[in-house]
Amino acid sequence: MLQIKNISVAYDSVQAVDQISFTAEKGRITTVIGANGAGKTTLLRTISGLITPKSGIITWSGREIQGMRAENIVRAGIAQAPEGHSVIAELTVEENIRMGALFRLRTNRADVSTAIAECYELFPRLHERKSQKAGTLSGGERQMLAISRALVSRPELLLLDEPSLGLAPLIVEQIIDTVSILCREKGLTVLLVEQNANTALAIADHGVLLALGKVVADMPAAQLRADESLRAAYLGY
Amino acid sequence: MQTFLNALFTGGSRGAIYALVALGLVLVWRGAGLINFAQMGQAMFSAYVASTLITKGFNYWVAFFAALIVGAILGAAIDILVIRPLKKKSGTAILGSPSMRDAIPVIASLGILGILQSVAGMIWAGSERGFPAPVSTVALKVGTNTMPFTFFDLFTIGVVILILIATSLFLSRTSVGLAMRASALNSEVARLSGIRTRSIRTLGWIISGAVASVAGLLVTPATNISPSSLDLILIIGFTACVIGGLDSLLGAVVGGFLLGFVIAFISAYDLPEDIFIAIFLILIGIMYVRPQGLFGSQVSRRV
Numbered sequence: 076m077l078q079i080k081n082i083s084v085a086y087d088s089v090q091a092v093d094q095i096s097f098t099a100e101k102g103r104i105t106t107v108i109g110a111n112g113a114g115k116t117t118l119l120r121t122i123s124g125l126i127t128p129k130s131g132i133i134t135w136s137g138r139e140i141q142g143m144r145a146e147n148i149v150r151a152g153i154a155q156a157p158e159g160h161s162v163i164a165e166l167t168v169e170e171n172i173r174m175g176a177l178f179r180l181r182t183n184r185a186d187v188s189t190a191i192a193e194c195y196e197l198f199p200r201l202h203e204r205k206s207q208k209a210g211t212l213s214g215g216e217r218q219m220l221a222i223s224r225a226l227v228s229r230p231e232l233l234l235l236d237e238p239s240l241g242l243a244p245l246i247v248e249q250i251i252d253t254v255s256i257l258c259r260e261k262g263l264t265v266l267l268v269e270q271n272a273n274t275a276l277a278i279a280d281h282g283v284l285l286a287l288g289k290v291v292a293d294m295p296a297a298q299l300r301a302d303e304s305l306r307a308a309y310l311g312y
Numbered sequence: 313m314q315t316f317l318n319a320l321f322t323g324g325s326r327g328a329i330y331a332l333v334a335l336g337l338v339l340v341w342r343g344a345g346l347i348n349f350a351q352m353g354q355a356m357f358s359a360y361v362a363s364t365l366i367t368k369g370f371n372y373w374v375a376f377f378a379a380l381i382v383g384a385i386l387g388a389a390i391d392i393l394v395i396r397p398l399k400k401k402s403g404t405a406i407l408g409s410p411s412m413r414d415a416i417p418v419i420a421s422l423g424i425l426g427i428l429q430s431v432a433g434m435i436w437a438g439s440e441r442g443f444p445a446p447v448s449t450v451a452l453k454v455g456t457n458t459m460p461f462t463f464f465d466l467f468t469i470g471v472v473i474l475i476l477i478a479t480s481l482f483l484s485r486t487s488v489g490l491a492m493r494a495s496a497l498n499s500e501v502a503r504l505s506g507i508r509t510r511s512i513r514t515l516g517w518i519i520s521g522a523v524a525s526v527a528g529l530l531v532t533p534a535t536n537i538s539p540s541s542l543d544l545i546l547i548i549g550f551t552a553c554v555i556g557g558l559d560s561l562l563g564a565v566v567g568g569f570l571l572g573f574v575i576a577f578i579s580a581y582d583l584p585e586d587i588f589i590a591i592f593l594i595l596i597g598i599m600y601v602r603p604q605g606l607f608g609s610q611v612s613r614r615v
Contacts, residue, residue, distance in 0.1 A: 123504060124503075125500065125503070125504070144503075145500075145503040145504055146503050146506050146507060146508050146509070149504065149505065149506035150506060154504070155504050157500070157501065157504060161498070161500075161501050162501070163494055163497045163498050163501055163502075164497075165493075165497050165609070166490075166493065166494065166497065170490055170493075170494075173487075173490060174490060174491070174494050174501075174502070174505045174507065175505045175506065177487050177490065177491055177505065177506065177507060178505075178506035178507065178508075179506075180487055224501075224505060225504075228505070228506055
Protein backbone atom coordinates (compact mmCIF):
# COMPACT_ATOMS: atom_id res chain seq x y z
CA MET A 76 0.00 0.00 0.00
CA LEU A 77 1.25 3.45 -0.95
CA GLN A 78 0.22 6.23 1.36
CA ILE A 79 0.72 9.85 0.49
CA LYS A 80 0.26 12.34 3.26
CA ASN A 81 0.30 16.13 2.85
CA ILE A 82 2.92 16.13 0.13
CA SER A 83 3.96 19.57 -1.14
CA VAL A 84 6.44 20.30 -3.90
CA ALA A 85 7.55 23.72 -5.09
CA TYR A 86 9.60 24.73 -8.11
CA ASP A 87 11.38 27.97 -7.37
CA SER A 88 8.42 29.75 -5.80
CA VAL A 89 5.63 28.01 -7.72
CA GLN A 90 3.65 25.51 -5.68
CA ALA A 91 3.30 22.56 -8.08
CA VAL A 92 1.83 20.10 -5.59
CA ASP A 93 -0.01 21.43 -2.59
CA GLN A 94 -0.76 19.25 0.45
CA ILE A 95 -1.77 16.19 -1.52
CA SER A 96 -2.95 13.10 0.37
CA PHE A 97 -4.38 9.82 -0.93
CA THR A 98 -3.81 6.09 -0.75
CA ALA A 99 -3.15 3.55 -3.50
CA GLU A 100 -4.39 0.14 -2.35
CA LYS A 101 -2.32 -2.96 -2.95
CA GLY A 102 -3.22 -4.94 -6.06
CA ARG A 103 -5.47 -2.18 -7.38
CA ILE A 104 -5.26 0.39 -10.13
CA THR A 105 -5.42 3.90 -8.79
CA THR A 106 -5.54 6.66 -11.33
CA VAL A 107 -4.56 10.27 -10.88
CA ILE A 108 -6.32 12.44 -13.43
CA GLY A 109 -6.46 16.14 -14.05
CA ALA A 110 -5.77 18.77 -16.66
CA ASN A 111 -2.36 19.79 -17.91
CA GLY A 112 -0.38 21.48 -15.14
CA ALA A 113 -2.44 19.95 -12.33
CA GLY A 114 0.74 18.51 -10.78
CA LYS A 115 0.31 14.88 -11.86
CA THR A 116 3.78 14.36 -13.26
CA THR A 117 5.40 16.25 -10.40
CA LEU A 118 3.60 13.96 -7.97
CA LEU A 119 4.81 10.85 -9.78
CA ARG A 120 8.39 12.11 -9.94
CA THR A 121 8.25 12.78 -6.23
CA ILE A 122 7.15 9.21 -5.52
CA SER A 123 9.87 7.76 -7.76
CA GLY A 124 12.55 9.84 -6.00
CA LEU A 125 13.50 12.22 -8.79
CA ILE A 126 12.14 15.14 -6.77
CA THR A 127 12.44 15.71 -3.02
CA PRO A 128 9.19 17.08 -1.58
CA LYS A 129 9.20 20.27 0.46
CA SER A 130 7.07 18.61 3.10
CA GLY A 131 4.88 15.58 3.68
CA ILE A 132 5.28 11.85 4.07
CA ILE A 133 5.18 9.01 1.54
CA THR A 134 4.81 5.57 3.09
CA TRP A 135 5.36 2.41 1.06
CA SER A 136 4.90 -0.99 2.73
CA GLY A 137 5.24 0.61 6.14
CA ARG A 138 8.42 2.48 5.28
CA GLU A 139 8.89 6.22 4.74
CA ILE A 140 10.40 6.78 1.31
CA GLN A 141 10.14 10.53 0.65
CA GLY A 142 13.53 11.98 -0.26
CA MET A 143 15.09 8.57 -0.98
CA ARG A 144 17.23 8.48 -4.15
CA ALA A 145 15.50 7.20 -7.30
CA GLU A 146 17.92 4.28 -7.67
CA ASN A 147 16.98 3.07 -4.18
CA ILE A 148 13.25 3.56 -4.70
CA VAL A 149 13.50 1.03 -7.56
CA ARG A 150 15.17 -1.39 -5.16
CA ALA A 151 12.27 -0.89 -2.75
CA GLY A 152 9.92 -2.23 -5.43
CA ILE A 153 8.59 0.90 -7.13
CA ALA A 154 9.25 1.27 -10.85
CA GLN A 155 8.28 4.15 -13.08
CA ALA A 156 7.64 4.20 -16.82
CA PRO A 157 8.26 7.91 -17.32
CA GLU A 158 6.31 10.37 -19.39
CA GLY A 159 6.92 10.75 -23.12
CA HIS A 160 7.59 7.01 -23.58
CA SER A 161 11.11 7.63 -22.29
CA VAL A 162 13.55 5.05 -23.52
CA ILE A 163 17.20 5.46 -24.51
CA ALA A 164 17.09 5.87 -28.28
CA GLU A 165 20.77 5.04 -28.86
CA LEU A 166 20.57 1.66 -27.11
CA THR A 167 18.94 -1.44 -28.55
CA VAL A 168 15.54 -2.69 -27.40
CA GLU A 169 17.17 -5.57 -25.53
CA GLU A 170 19.67 -3.23 -23.83
CA ASN A 171 16.86 -0.93 -22.76
CA ILE A 172 15.05 -3.83 -21.11
CA ARG A 173 18.18 -5.32 -19.53
CA MET A 174 19.00 -1.93 -18.08
CA GLY A 175 16.03 -2.20 -15.73
CA ALA A 176 17.34 -5.48 -14.33
CA LEU A 177 21.05 -4.65 -13.97
CA PHE A 178 20.76 -4.05 -10.25
CA ARG A 179 19.29 -7.52 -9.78
CA LEU A 180 22.10 -9.34 -11.60
CA ARG A 181 24.12 -9.87 -8.46
CA THR A 182 21.27 -11.06 -6.28
CA ASN A 183 19.11 -12.98 -8.73
CA ARG A 184 20.84 -13.56 -12.04
CA ALA A 185 18.62 -16.46 -13.10
CA ASP A 186 15.42 -14.50 -12.69
CA VAL A 187 16.68 -11.64 -14.88
CA SER A 188 16.50 -13.75 -18.04
CA THR A 189 13.09 -15.07 -16.98
CA ALA A 190 11.84 -11.52 -16.45
CA ILE A 191 13.13 -10.42 -19.86
CA ALA A 192 11.51 -13.44 -21.53
CA GLU A 193 8.20 -12.58 -19.82
CA CYS A 194 8.33 -9.07 -21.27
CA TYR A 195 8.83 -10.47 -24.75
CA GLU A 196 5.87 -12.75 -24.18
CA LEU A 197 3.79 -9.78 -23.07
CA PHE A 198 4.91 -7.65 -26.03
CA PRO A 199 5.96 -9.95 -28.90
CA ARG A 200 6.70 -6.92 -31.09
CA LEU A 201 9.59 -6.02 -28.82
CA HIS A 202 11.02 -9.50 -29.30
CA GLU A 203 10.91 -9.08 -33.07
CA ARG A 204 12.78 -5.80 -32.73
CA LYS A 205 15.12 -6.71 -29.90
CA SER A 206 18.36 -5.87 -31.75
CA GLN A 207 17.01 -2.63 -33.21
CA LYS A 208 17.90 0.73 -31.74
CA ALA A 209 15.05 1.96 -29.54
CA GLY A 210 15.05 5.21 -31.52
CA THR A 211 13.61 3.37 -34.52
CA LEU A 212 10.48 2.24 -32.64
CA SER A 213 7.01 3.72 -33.00
CA GLY A 214 5.45 5.61 -30.11
CA GLY A 215 3.40 2.61 -29.02
CA GLU A 216 6.40 0.29 -29.12
CA ARG A 217 8.39 2.77 -27.08
CA GLN A 218 5.68 2.81 -24.46
CA MET A 219 5.74 -1.00 -24.38
CA LEU A 220 9.51 -0.82 -24.00
CA ALA A 221 9.28 1.71 -21.19
CA ILE A 222 6.80 -0.53 -19.38
CA SER A 223 8.96 -3.62 -19.96
CA ARG A 224 11.99 -1.80 -18.60
CA ALA A 225 10.02 -1.05 -15.48
CA LEU A 226 8.65 -4.60 -15.20
CA VAL A 227 12.00 -6.43 -15.32
CA SER A 228 12.87 -4.83 -12.01
CA ARG A 229 9.99 -6.97 -10.62
CA PRO A 230 8.16 -4.06 -9.02
CA GLU A 231 5.26 -4.36 -6.63
CA LEU A 232 4.13 -0.87 -7.57
CA LEU A 233 4.16 0.34 -11.16
CA LEU A 234 4.00 4.09 -11.83
CA LEU A 235 2.75 4.97 -15.30
CA ASP A 236 3.01 8.54 -16.53
CA GLU A 237 0.55 9.30 -19.36
CA PRO A 238 0.98 6.06 -21.29
CA SER A 239 -1.69 7.15 -23.77
CA LEU A 240 0.02 10.41 -24.74
CA GLY A 241 0.19 10.78 -28.51
CA LEU A 242 -0.79 7.18 -29.25
CA ALA A 243 -3.52 5.83 -31.54
CA PRO A 244 -6.66 4.67 -29.67
CA LEU A 245 -6.11 1.03 -30.67
CA ILE A 246 -2.60 1.00 -29.22
CA VAL A 247 -3.77 2.79 -26.09
CA GLU A 248 -6.39 0.11 -25.59
CA GLN A 249 -3.82 -2.65 -26.02
CA ILE A 250 -1.42 -1.10 -23.52
CA ILE A 251 -4.15 -0.32 -21.00
CA ASP A 252 -5.46 -3.90 -21.30
CA THR A 253 -2.01 -5.29 -20.62
CA VAL A 254 -1.65 -3.13 -17.54
CA SER A 255 -5.03 -4.21 -16.34
CA ILE A 256 -4.11 -7.89 -16.81
CA LEU A 257 -0.85 -7.41 -14.92
CA CYS A 258 -2.79 -5.93 -12.05
CA ARG A 259 -5.60 -8.53 -11.95
CA GLU A 260 -3.48 -11.61 -12.56
CA LYS A 261 -0.19 -10.81 -10.88
CA GLY A 262 -1.35 -8.58 -8.07
CA LEU A 263 0.66 -5.63 -9.29
CA THR A 264 -0.27 -2.31 -7.70
CA VAL A 265 -0.62 0.38 -10.36
CA LEU A 266 -0.60 4.14 -10.07
CA LEU A 267 -1.72 5.49 -13.42
CA VAL A 268 -1.38 9.18 -14.21
CA GLU A 269 -3.52 10.21 -17.15
CA GLN A 270 -4.90 13.24 -18.88
CA ASN A 271 -7.21 10.96 -20.80
CA ALA A 272 -9.64 10.58 -17.90
CA ASN A 273 -12.18 8.37 -19.63
CA THR A 274 -9.70 5.66 -20.55
CA ALA A 275 -8.06 5.75 -17.15
CA LEU A 276 -11.29 5.67 -15.13
CA ALA A 277 -12.58 2.79 -17.23
CA ILE A 278 -9.95 0.39 -15.92
CA ALA A 279 -9.13 1.95 -12.55
CA ASP A 280 -10.57 0.90 -9.20
CA HIS A 281 -9.99 4.26 -7.61
CA GLY A 282 -9.70 7.77 -8.96
CA VAL A 283 -7.99 10.88 -7.64
CA LEU A 284 -8.74 14.16 -9.38
CA LEU A 285 -6.14 16.92 -9.18
CA ALA A 286 -6.57 20.58 -10.04
CA LEU A 287 -3.85 23.21 -9.62
CA GLY A 288 -1.81 20.97 -7.35
CA LYS A 289 -4.66 20.07 -4.99
CA VAL A 290 -6.87 17.01 -4.60
CA VAL A 291 -10.45 17.92 -5.53
CA ALA A 292 -11.90 14.42 -5.58
CA ASP A 293 -10.78 11.08 -4.12
CA MET A 294 -13.35 8.34 -4.67
CA PRO A 295 -14.04 5.00 -6.41
CA ALA A 296 -13.38 5.32 -10.13
CA ALA A 297 -16.95 4.44 -11.10
CA GLN A 298 -18.32 7.16 -8.85
CA LEU A 299 -15.91 9.74 -10.21
CA ARG A 300 -16.78 8.69 -13.71
CA ALA A 301 -20.46 9.18 -13.03
CA ASP A 302 -20.11 12.59 -11.41
CA GLU A 303 -21.03 14.98 -14.15
CA SER A 304 -20.46 18.16 -12.18
CA LEU A 305 -16.85 17.22 -11.41
CA ARG A 306 -16.25 16.26 -15.00
CA ALA A 307 -17.67 19.49 -16.32
CA ALA A 308 -15.79 21.63 -13.80
CA TYR A 309 -12.35 20.04 -14.03
CA LEU A 310 -12.08 17.93 -17.14
CA GLY A 311 -14.12 19.99 -19.54
CA TYR A 312 -16.44 17.45 -21.11
CA MET B 313 61.07 7.92 -48.78
CA GLN B 314 62.95 7.57 -45.52
CA THR B 315 61.55 10.90 -44.34
CA PHE B 316 58.05 9.81 -45.27
CA LEU B 317 58.28 6.51 -43.39
CA ASN B 318 59.85 8.23 -40.42
CA ALA B 319 57.02 10.72 -40.27
CA LEU B 320 54.48 7.94 -40.70
CA PHE B 321 55.73 5.96 -37.71
CA THR B 322 56.43 8.94 -35.50
CA GLY B 323 52.95 10.17 -36.35
CA GLY B 324 51.50 6.77 -35.47
CA SER B 325 53.14 6.54 -32.08
CA ARG B 326 52.48 10.17 -31.13
CA GLY B 327 48.96 9.86 -32.49
CA ALA B 328 48.42 6.81 -30.31
CA ILE B 329 49.25 8.89 -27.24
CA TYR B 330 46.94 11.74 -28.29
CA ALA B 331 44.25 9.15 -28.86
CA LEU B 332 44.65 7.94 -25.27
CA VAL B 333 44.46 11.47 -23.90
CA ALA B 334 41.36 12.14 -25.99
CA LEU B 335 39.84 8.85 -24.83
CA GLY B 336 40.31 9.84 -21.20
CA LEU B 337 38.65 13.19 -21.84
CA VAL B 338 35.71 11.57 -23.66
CA LEU B 339 35.12 9.09 -20.81
CA VAL B 340 34.72 11.92 -18.32
CA TRP B 341 32.74 14.08 -20.73
CA ARG B 342 30.21 11.34 -21.40
CA GLY B 343 29.71 10.64 -17.74
CA ALA B 344 29.98 14.06 -16.14
CA GLY B 345 29.48 16.49 -19.02
CA LEU B 346 32.69 18.40 -18.46
CA ILE B 347 36.16 18.68 -19.96
CA ASN B 348 38.61 17.64 -17.30
CA PHE B 349 41.54 20.00 -17.69
CA ALA B 350 43.20 18.41 -14.68
CA GLN B 351 43.59 15.15 -16.56
CA MET B 352 47.20 15.56 -17.62
CA GLY B 353 47.99 16.99 -14.20
CA GLN B 354 46.86 13.63 -12.81
CA ALA B 355 49.03 11.91 -15.43
CA MET B 356 52.02 14.10 -14.59
CA PHE B 357 51.60 13.35 -10.91
CA SER B 358 51.45 9.62 -11.48
CA ALA B 359 54.44 9.77 -13.85
CA TYR B 360 56.42 11.44 -11.04
CA VAL B 361 55.37 8.67 -8.68
CA ALA B 362 56.48 6.06 -11.21
CA SER B 363 59.77 7.85 -11.77
CA THR B 364 60.41 7.99 -8.02
CA LEU B 365 59.72 4.28 -7.71
CA ILE B 366 62.12 3.52 -10.54
CA THR B 367 64.91 5.61 -9.00
CA LYS B 368 64.27 3.69 -5.75
CA GLY B 369 65.11 0.53 -7.69
CA PHE B 370 61.68 -0.85 -8.50
CA ASN B 371 61.02 -2.64 -11.74
CA TYR B 372 59.49 -0.63 -14.65
CA TRP B 373 56.26 -2.62 -14.57
CA VAL B 374 55.77 -2.17 -10.83
CA ALA B 375 56.12 1.57 -11.40
CA PHE B 376 53.82 1.38 -14.42
CA PHE B 377 50.97 -0.21 -12.49
CA ALA B 378 51.56 2.02 -9.48
CA ALA B 379 51.11 5.00 -11.81
CA LEU B 380 47.84 3.57 -13.12
CA ILE B 381 46.55 3.19 -9.58
CA VAL B 382 47.62 6.71 -8.61
CA GLY B 383 45.92 8.07 -11.74
CA ALA B 384 42.75 6.15 -10.92
CA ILE B 385 42.73 7.29 -7.28
CA LEU B 386 43.25 10.92 -8.29
CA GLY B 387 40.33 10.60 -10.73
CA ALA B 388 38.04 9.22 -8.05
CA ALA B 389 39.19 11.84 -5.56
CA ILE B 390 38.49 14.74 -7.92
CA ASP B 391 34.98 13.46 -8.58
CA ILE B 392 34.11 12.67 -4.97
CA LEU B 393 35.82 15.61 -3.26
CA VAL B 394 35.33 18.39 -5.78
CA ILE B 395 32.82 17.74 -8.56
CA ARG B 396 30.06 16.05 -6.52
CA PRO B 397 29.96 18.72 -3.80
CA LEU B 398 29.97 21.43 -6.50
CA LYS B 399 26.95 19.87 -8.20
CA LYS B 400 25.06 19.84 -4.93
CA LYS B 401 25.64 23.52 -4.23
CA SER B 402 23.01 25.40 -6.15
CA GLY B 403 21.92 27.80 -3.42
CA THR B 404 23.62 30.93 -4.65
CA ALA B 405 22.69 32.95 -7.72
CA ILE B 406 25.91 32.11 -9.58
CA LEU B 407 25.91 28.39 -8.82
CA GLY B 408 22.21 28.13 -9.58
CA SER B 409 22.26 29.73 -13.03
CA PRO B 410 22.10 27.16 -15.83
CA SER B 411 25.06 28.47 -17.83
CA MET B 412 27.36 28.60 -14.82
CA ARG B 413 26.31 25.17 -13.60
CA ASP B 414 28.13 23.64 -16.56
CA ALA B 415 31.08 26.02 -16.49
CA ILE B 416 31.95 25.86 -12.80
CA PRO B 417 33.18 22.23 -12.71
CA VAL B 418 35.40 22.99 -15.72
CA ILE B 419 36.92 25.97 -13.93
CA ALA B 420 37.35 23.76 -10.88
CA SER B 421 39.26 21.24 -12.98
CA LEU B 422 41.63 24.02 -14.08
CA GLY B 423 42.12 24.85 -10.42
CA ILE B 424 42.90 21.23 -9.64
CA LEU B 425 45.47 21.24 -12.44
CA GLY B 426 47.16 24.20 -10.77
CA ILE B 427 47.12 22.47 -7.39
CA LEU B 428 48.55 19.24 -8.79
CA GLN B 429 51.30 21.14 -10.57
CA SER B 430 52.32 23.12 -7.52
CA VAL B 431 52.18 20.12 -5.20
CA ALA B 432 54.32 18.15 -7.65
CA GLY B 433 56.69 21.12 -7.75
CA MET B 434 56.89 21.15 -3.95
CA ILE B 435 57.48 17.41 -3.62
CA TRP B 436 59.84 16.92 -6.53
CA ALA B 437 61.32 20.45 -6.45
CA GLY B 438 60.22 21.18 -9.99
CA SER B 439 63.14 19.32 -11.43
CA GLU B 440 62.89 17.86 -14.87
CA ARG B 441 63.76 14.27 -14.80
CA GLY B 442 64.21 11.61 -17.39
CA PHE B 443 62.04 8.58 -17.52
CA PRO B 444 62.97 5.16 -18.84
CA ALA B 445 61.18 3.29 -21.58
CA PRO B 446 60.45 -0.38 -21.03
CA VAL B 447 61.94 -1.26 -24.40
CA SER B 448 64.59 0.20 -26.70
CA THR B 449 64.10 3.71 -28.07
CA VAL B 450 66.79 3.23 -30.69
CA ALA B 451 65.73 2.61 -34.29
CA LEU B 452 65.18 -1.06 -35.01
CA LYS B 453 67.53 -2.87 -37.32
CA VAL B 454 66.55 -5.76 -39.53
CA GLY B 455 69.71 -7.20 -41.00
CA THR B 456 71.69 -4.13 -42.02
CA ASN B 457 68.65 -1.95 -42.72
CA THR B 458 67.68 0.62 -40.16
CA MET B 459 63.91 0.69 -39.80
CA PRO B 460 62.10 4.04 -39.56
CA PHE B 461 60.69 3.14 -36.16
CA THR B 462 61.86 2.09 -32.74
CA PHE B 463 60.68 -0.84 -30.71
CA PHE B 464 59.20 1.70 -28.29
CA ASP B 465 57.03 3.15 -31.10
CA LEU B 466 55.60 -0.31 -31.71
CA PHE B 467 55.15 -0.83 -27.98
CA THR B 468 53.25 2.47 -27.69
CA ILE B 469 50.94 1.71 -30.58
CA GLY B 470 50.39 -1.82 -29.27
CA VAL B 471 49.52 -0.66 -25.74
CA VAL B 472 47.14 1.96 -27.06
CA ILE B 473 45.33 -0.45 -29.38
CA LEU B 474 45.03 -2.94 -26.52
CA ILE B 475 43.48 -0.27 -24.27
CA LEU B 476 41.08 0.82 -27.00
CA ILE B 477 39.87 -2.72 -27.61
CA ALA B 478 39.54 -3.41 -23.89
CA THR B 479 37.59 -0.19 -23.32
CA SER B 480 35.17 -0.76 -26.17
CA LEU B 481 34.59 -4.41 -25.20
CA PHE B 482 34.01 -3.32 -21.62
CA LEU B 483 31.45 -0.73 -22.70
CA SER B 484 29.62 -2.84 -25.26
CA ARG B 485 29.70 -6.31 -23.68
CA THR B 486 29.51 -6.00 -19.91
CA SER B 487 26.69 -5.04 -17.59
CA VAL B 488 28.71 -2.26 -16.00
CA GLY B 489 29.51 -1.02 -19.49
CA LEU B 490 25.79 -0.93 -20.30
CA ALA B 491 25.17 0.97 -17.07
CA MET B 492 27.90 3.46 -18.07
CA ARG B 493 26.41 4.03 -21.50
CA ALA B 494 22.91 4.37 -20.11
CA SER B 495 23.99 6.89 -17.47
CA ALA B 496 25.82 8.95 -20.07
CA LEU B 497 22.93 8.95 -22.55
CA ASN B 498 20.06 9.62 -20.16
CA SER B 499 20.86 9.72 -16.49
CA GLU B 500 17.22 10.12 -15.46
CA VAL B 501 16.04 6.95 -17.18
CA ALA B 502 19.16 5.22 -15.89
CA ARG B 503 18.32 6.20 -12.31
CA LEU B 504 14.72 5.10 -12.73
CA SER B 505 16.16 1.75 -13.86
CA GLY B 506 18.03 1.44 -10.59
CA ILE B 507 21.48 2.31 -11.93
CA ARG B 508 23.62 4.13 -9.37
CA THR B 509 24.62 6.89 -11.74
CA ARG B 510 26.83 8.70 -9.22
CA SER B 511 29.03 5.66 -8.67
CA ILE B 512 29.05 4.94 -12.39
CA ARG B 513 30.25 8.49 -13.03
CA THR B 514 33.05 8.01 -10.51
CA LEU B 515 34.01 4.83 -12.34
CA GLY B 516 34.34 6.91 -15.52
CA TRP B 517 36.74 9.24 -13.68
CA ILE B 518 38.71 6.23 -12.43
CA ILE B 519 39.13 4.66 -15.87
CA SER B 520 39.89 8.04 -17.39
CA GLY B 521 42.57 8.71 -14.74
CA ALA B 522 44.24 5.36 -15.37
CA VAL B 523 44.13 5.79 -19.16
CA ALA B 524 45.62 9.29 -18.91
CA SER B 525 48.40 7.94 -16.71
CA VAL B 526 49.32 5.42 -19.40
CA ALA B 527 49.49 8.28 -21.89
CA GLY B 528 51.73 10.18 -19.47
CA LEU B 529 54.08 7.22 -19.04
CA LEU B 530 54.29 6.58 -22.76
CA VAL B 531 55.13 10.17 -23.59
CA THR B 532 57.68 10.90 -20.85
CA PRO B 533 60.62 8.90 -22.27
CA ALA B 534 60.60 11.40 -25.14
CA THR B 535 59.99 14.63 -23.23
CA ASN B 536 61.16 14.18 -19.59
CA ILE B 537 58.75 15.08 -16.82
CA SER B 538 58.28 18.45 -15.22
CA PRO B 539 55.14 19.73 -13.49
CA SER B 540 53.89 21.32 -16.70
CA SER B 541 55.40 18.96 -19.27
CA LEU B 542 52.08 17.40 -20.24
CA ASP B 543 50.10 20.61 -20.76
CA LEU B 544 50.70 20.69 -24.50
CA ILE B 545 49.57 17.08 -24.87
CA LEU B 546 46.33 17.92 -23.12
CA ILE B 547 45.66 20.72 -25.58
CA ILE B 548 46.32 18.44 -28.56
CA GLY B 549 44.27 15.64 -26.99
CA PHE B 550 41.41 18.05 -26.34
CA THR B 551 41.54 19.24 -29.95
CA ALA B 552 41.54 15.60 -31.04
CA CYS B 553 38.35 14.80 -29.20
CA VAL B 554 36.61 17.94 -30.41
CA ILE B 555 37.53 16.98 -33.97
CA GLY B 556 36.33 13.42 -33.41
CA GLY B 557 33.12 14.41 -31.65
CA LEU B 558 33.19 14.80 -27.88
CA ASP B 559 30.94 11.88 -27.09
CA SER B 560 32.48 9.30 -29.40
CA LEU B 561 35.27 6.94 -28.33
CA LEU B 562 36.02 6.08 -31.94
CA GLY B 563 36.09 9.78 -32.79
CA ALA B 564 38.63 10.42 -30.03
CA VAL B 565 40.91 7.74 -31.44
CA VAL B 566 40.59 8.87 -35.04
CA GLY B 567 41.13 12.50 -34.00
CA GLY B 568 44.21 11.53 -32.00
CA PHE B 569 45.85 9.65 -34.85
CA LEU B 570 44.89 12.34 -37.34
CA LEU B 571 46.65 15.02 -35.30
CA GLY B 572 49.62 12.72 -34.71
CA PHE B 573 50.14 12.34 -38.45
CA VAL B 574 49.57 16.02 -39.15
CA ILE B 575 52.17 17.00 -36.57
CA ALA B 576 54.71 14.43 -37.74
CA PHE B 577 54.37 15.27 -41.41
CA ILE B 578 54.56 19.00 -40.84
CA SER B 579 57.68 18.57 -38.71
CA ALA B 580 59.22 16.42 -41.42
CA TYR B 581 58.36 18.46 -44.50
CA ASP B 582 57.68 21.92 -43.19
CA LEU B 583 58.60 24.14 -40.27
CA PRO B 584 57.57 23.04 -36.78
CA GLU B 585 56.24 26.57 -36.24
CA ASP B 586 53.42 25.75 -38.62
CA ILE B 587 52.13 22.85 -36.52
CA PHE B 588 49.67 24.86 -34.49
CA ILE B 589 48.45 26.85 -37.46
CA ALA B 590 47.69 23.56 -39.21
CA ILE B 591 45.92 22.09 -36.17
CA PHE B 592 43.89 25.25 -35.83
CA LEU B 593 42.90 25.24 -39.49
CA ILE B 594 41.82 21.59 -39.30
CA LEU B 595 39.81 22.30 -36.18
CA ILE B 596 38.03 25.28 -37.73
CA GLY B 597 37.47 23.43 -41.00
CA ILE B 598 35.86 20.44 -39.29
CA MET B 599 33.79 22.60 -36.95
CA TYR B 600 32.51 24.45 -40.00
CA VAL B 601 31.48 21.33 -41.91
CA ARG B 602 30.46 19.10 -38.99
CA PRO B 603 30.00 21.11 -35.79
CA GLN B 604 29.33 17.92 -33.84
CA GLY B 605 32.73 16.48 -34.84
CA LEU B 606 33.51 13.60 -37.18
CA PHE B 607 31.77 10.90 -35.15
CA GLY B 608 29.75 12.96 -32.70
CA SER B 609 26.03 12.42 -32.41
CA GLN B 610 23.93 14.88 -34.35
CA VAL B 611 21.66 15.96 -31.54
CA SER B 612 23.25 17.25 -28.41
CA ARG B 613 22.17 15.03 -25.57
CA ARG B 614 22.30 17.94 -23.15
CA VAL B 615 19.35 19.72 -24.70
